[in-house]
Amino acid sequence: TLAAGVAHQINNPIAAIMASAEYALLAAQDGGASEDAIRDGALSSVIPEAARCGQIVKNVLRFARQQPTARWV
Numbered sequence: 001t002l003a004a005g006v007a008h009q010i011n012n013p014i015a016a017i018m019a020s021a022e023y024a025l026l027a028a029q030d031g032g033a034s035e036d037a038i039r040d041g042a043l044s045s046v047i048p049e050a051a052r053c054g055q056i057v058k059n060v061l062r063f064a065r066q067q068p069t070a071r072w073v
Helices: 002-030 035-064
Strands: none
Touching: 002 035
């Protein structure tokens, strides 16, 4: 159950990262989107989603090491 939950939590931001990167590459190849549109649209979500993955991994490692954590609803 834990592995399934972690996989689901990581899969969502990774899917967003992949979709944004693929769009940026396609738009750059087609010349259909300006550089600003690619940067502000497709690529603006890559860094926060990658950071989200990193936070999920940190939380799993903290859980695995049984370190005390703050609780929230």
